[in-house]
Amino acid sequence: MLRDADVSNHLREYMSRDVDPLTPIKERPLRQSSPKEVAAGIPAVISTLSHGFSRMGAIKSISNLTRVNSFGGFDCPGCAWPDPDDERTVFEFCENGAKAVADEATKARADPEFWSNWSVVELSRKSDRWLNSQGRLTHPMVLRPDSIHYEPISWDSAFGIIAEQLSELDNPDEAIFYTSGRTSNEAAFLWQLLARRLGTNNLPDCSNMCHESSGVALGDSIGIGKGTVKLEDFSKADLILVVGQNPGSNHPRMLSALKAAKVAGASVVSINPLFETGMRRFKHPQDPLEVIGQGTTIADMHVPVNVNGDLALFRGLSKSIISGSGIDYNFISKYTSGYDEYERAVADSSWDEIVSASGVARHDIEKLAAAMRASSSTIVCWAMGLTQHHNSVATIQEIANTLLLGGHIGRPGAGLCPVRGHSNVQGDRTVGINHKPSRGFLDSLRNTTGIESPFNHGYDSVNSVLAMLDGRAKVFLSMGGNFVSAMSDTDSTSRAIQSCDLSVQISTKPNRSHLVTGKTALILPCLGRTERDVTSEGYQFVSVENSMGVVHSSQGSSKPASKHLKSEPAIVAGMAVALDGKIGDSGVSWSKLSVDYDSIRNLIESAVPGFDSYNERVREPQGFYLPNPPRDYRCFNTDTGRANFRVHPITATSPDDGQFVMMTIRSHDQYNTTIYGLDDRYRGIKEARRVVMMCKEDMNRLGIKTGTLVDLTSHFEGDELTAHRWRVVEYDIPAGNIATYFPEANCLVPLNSVAEGSNTPTSKSVCVTVRTTEENMRFWNRTATQAA
Structure with a gap:
């Protein structure tokens, strides 16, 4: 069945009012530059002041921004990243938090x-x-x-x-x-x-649309549907993995915690199809020496995993850890259930299957596994890059399995850290x-x-x-x-x-x-x-x-x-x-x-x-x-009374020939469905949101270039949804994967395509075909002629 997700005529018969459910397609000249190498710094300060003064005025900006996240003040209406327990600065907010405040307090x-x-x-x-x-x-x-x-x-x-x-x-x-x-x-x-x-x-x-998968997975694995770390744990960690998350835009204050961890000696690894700017280098806007200097390198290693290749990646990490010396057998014996079955499943997982599904070379997986074996305290953070796939619950439980191998639950500087989006x-x-x-x-x-x-x-x-x-x-x-x-x-x-x-x-x-x-x-x-x-x-x-x-x-x-x-x-x-x-x-x-x-x-x-x-x-x-x-005294309120190793087959999103795996993402100039502007500054994309990020290899294969107009069609169980007139931009993303902005691309996410166990929409795993708009017009004209 073919449904057109853009053309309003297909909706008229259902509507009592002739309203458009989608933001209109308005062509603006796309401006693209190279992605930024450094997050925050002077540009973040300028953006903060610009949004605040233009929307609230100078006096109200100062009043509100000095009270946001302060003791006795108001909680930022943006993300749910925690505030320090003890001392807080006068300006305890980030650029996007300031945008959220200005947006609410507008004149x-x-x-x-x-x-x-x-x-x-x-x-x-x-x-x-x-x-x-x-x-x-x-x-x-x-x-x-x-x-x-x-x-x-x-x-x-x-x-x-x-x-x-x-x-x-x-x-x-x-x-x-x-x-x-x-x-x-x-x-x-x-x-x-x-x-x-x-x-x-x-x-x-x-x-239900974002971290439901985290809650379901963790509730079954460790007995609570929440993370197990405190903010103070970041400065005590040896290793921090940031998976399927873009903290530079979606949780900018997290960069301060990652910087503190780096200063304390931790290693940080980015695992994401996109190497986001915030994971490259960070200049703390409130540190004058950093602002005028080079800033702090955040990620010591970037792993460009396929979209929805994370389960396979962590299975590979577990396979390497089990074959090495990174297992805490005392923890496993005292606090866990299901290890023997999991060990057999890991042994039965072939490296060919792991590498193919993850898109990551075995050498790189074993390099990261060596760092995990050497770490006495490991934190794994994630966001919606993990939670919006068919196998999201299984993927998150695989991460829990990997951390359980080393006893990284209920230990200072270690644990599971799902980073929630909205503030409460x-x-x-x-x-x-x-x-x-x-x-x-x-x-x-x-x-x-x-x-x-x-x-x-x-x-x-x-x-x-x-x-x-x-x-x-x-x-x-x-x-x-x-x-x-x-x-x-x-x-x-x-x-x-x-x-x-x-x-x-x-x-x-x-x-x-x-x-x-x-x-x-x-x-x-x-x-x-x-x-x-x-x-x-x-x-x-x-x-x-x-x-x-x-x-x-x-x-x-x-x-x-x-x-x-x-x-x-x-x-x-x-x-x-x-x-x-x-x-x-x-x-x-x-x-x-x-x-x-x-x-x-x-x-x-x-x-x-x-x-x-x-x-x-x-x-x-x-x-x-x-x-x-689990965090406070290693007590696990599960069906076994212990932390559970859960066994799942290695699965990934498997597009048919000629299809891509599309994930939806947010720009730097938005918060959830609220669009502040048209400047995805870190990715170098301006004046356009209806874009498709695609690697050079795939563009060459399709014979298209930056700026080419294309139509996207999603495919799920015989149902097709089409959205017209997207501009392709060349971007560093693994071949076979593309990225589009949320919420514009939500029209392509099938309603019945959901995560098993959590029923979360699979907004990060949509199989799509890409055709030039010109080619599509010729196809429809031929079809109409044949029908006539």
């Missing part, structure tokens, strides 16, 4: 006049970057079934619409409660409580945003709140789309995020949302999910991280959990963008009060929870293990660590 406003001037149809013809640049939402707005313009609505009326729709559902599972990773612990806890009060576990979240995505899961909650959590929630939760599992992100398409779900409520653009298969996702009777977005700024909507749509504008939250009970703060399990407070100080904004907890509580009025009293004091966040934290303390004395400990400047049994 621009998308007020009712804006929505009156622009219909959703007209807005859908604008780019995602343009939509974001229109500024902060100021009023609750409603898009009625017979309209293409949003109009203002009172908060009470908005809550009334939601309550009426929810109360009239045939069953609670017809509602979906989606969560973005920027949501605070307090708001997330209330959000899941509202969903379960209604009677559903339909709580998909952004983790890990915390949201901790406090109950989980479509597959444990019976223990639900029992605890009932004992704490009186809410009787269903025990059946709910929908994750992919299954939510399928449920909406099938008519099994009719109301979609989103706590933050931009689901339409973030999800795979943009065509199917858009049709799914448009099939709903109601869609609700709790947001700070306009995005495409405000345009591709249900029959009725609501925009509920909320406070941002930078803004003060004052209720009848006084000045409130929220809390978040970073990527290493530290829970700390976040309190904004800026004047809200509008007097009509509400906090996320207040919005959830408002919905809940209205719903109680329709279906009966839940027994939860929603109104009190909306103004006194200490009372929310008291509920979390009672319902979620590890939050003892929550209100007292979260007020400590550095916050507190949640329990992490």
Whole structure:
């Protein structure tokens, strides 16, 4: 079956409004230069100041940037990289964190006049970057079934619409409660409580699209779906592997930790199809000597693995380690299960298979294995380069296996380090945003709140789309995020949302999910991280959990963008009060929870293990660590009571002849689906996002050059998706692999192509064919002529 992911005519029959679910194709002259050799430095400082001053103004820039990630300040709305436990600098942020702050604290406003001037149809013809640049939402707005313009609505009326729709559902599972990773612990806890009060576990979240594979893999292997290192471990490590991750753009403050590790004597290895600038050399912007000097070399070795060749690579590392002297037999005997079976599987894995699947020569694998054998403390970090493949769970468990061989769990300077993307995505899961909650959590929630939760599992992100398409779900409520653009298969996702009777977005700024909507749509504008939250009970703060399990407070100080904004907890509580009025009293004091966040934290303390004395400990400047049994005392809460070696066959993405393996990546000038600009500075690509990065060898084979327009078609189980007019750029990437930008290329990721075990979209493993646009036009013309 052929579906065209770009041409809107294929969607018209499903649309009640003639909106485009994709950012428009607008040709701009592509500018390309050589990739940068050094990350950060003066260019990062200039970019930070430019974004801050142009969007916030000088005074507000200084005020906000000196409070971000500071003790008593607000948590950066960007990534989840941790802050130092002890001393922090005056400027505890990175370039992209500063962009996120400036983006939220912008002076621009998308007020009712804006929505009156622009219909959703007209807005859908604008780019995602343009939509974001229109500024902060100021009023609750409603898009009625017979309209293409949003109009203002009172908060009470908005809550009334939601309550009426929810109360009239045939069953609670017809509602979906989606969560973005920027949501605070307090708001997330209330959000899941509202969903379960209604009677559903339909709580998909952004983790379903990114690190779900990490959680599933680690939960089974070591008994906790989180990493096992602290920030301080980086300076104690002998060896650090950075796998499938681009810290220079996506977690820039991580470069400071890698630099500190290098100064302390660690070796760092980059494992990635692309040798990203941040892994080459780093100039700390706050170190004058580095800024004017050469900076610090980060990676001592780069391993250009094939896209999805990581499982094979780590199997090769294990094979070399087992044949050498790098095994901690005492650790294996005392703390692990399944070693003998794993050892046999490794022995049965041939070097030919390992080299072919990984794309890495045996010599290079054994060179890295020698470094691992010599290391007494090894950390492996990864991000979505590992989590969005069919075999992602197996790959991450293979990494765990390799570290278990050397006893690198529960040891200073060692461990597993999945680096989460959004600032509280890990915390949201901790406090109950989980479509597959444990019976223990639900029992605890009932004992704490009186809410009787269903025990059946709910929908994750992919299954939510399928449920909406099938008519099994009719109301979609989103706590933050931009689901339409973030999800795979943009065509199917858009049709799914448009099939709903109601869609609700709790947001700070306009995005495409405000345009591709249900029959009725609501925009509920909320406070941002930078803004003060004052209720009848006084000045409130929220809390978040970073990527290493530290829970700390976040309190904004800026004047809200509008007097009509509400906090996320207040919005959830408002919905809940209205719903109680329709279906009966839940027994939860929603109104009190909306103004006194200490009372929310008291509920979390009672319902979620590890939050003892929550209100007292979260007020400590550095916050507190949640329990992490594998890290803290080598306790593994698995089915065996031990850390598990898990055995999987070597698999990789296997394209047919003439196909490429495509991975989607982010540029330096974006954060998730938010596009700040068109300057992927480190990769040397400017003024264009609809590009295909391809190696010179493949370009020569196809007879194309930089700037050639091509069409991409993805292939999965007989289904094809085509996206037109992408410009090829020559880039250093292993042959047979290409890279494109997210979210533009999400339209090519098949909805049913998911990771086994986690159901995560395989956005890093898409088999595609590449044809020149001119060639494709000739093909379609021939087909049309033959049909005629």
